[in-house]
Amino acid sequence: MAAYERTAEQIGRSPNWVRKLIGRREDAVVEHRDFLNIRAAYDRLCARIEAAAEHEEARADALRRTRHAAAREGDRLAVPGVARTASRGEISRRYAAAGMDAAPMGPRAAREADRAAPEVSRG
16 A cells, blocks of 8 residues: 555555556546656656666675785785695685685775775765
């Protein structure tokens, strides 16, 4: 019932009229003004959905850049006996075998992550 009320409010009609229209009753007449209001409400809804999708894409891109920066920073670490082309799992196993903890994110990667985070929170 709340959906009928919200839709009716957006298009300037009563919730009963919306129910009649959706129920395809013969006495529900769609005037030109109603059609234009429905179309405008639909366009606003589509714009909000597209804006939210673009925001999520930007957020995912920022997170992806942060992840790649952290991976590049991790590749630069000098680990005895580990080739630069070794996989992350292999590097982790060698760190563990050598009794060393994995290195935290470097200062440069941390700065890039800090710069990327505000980009997505501003929307």
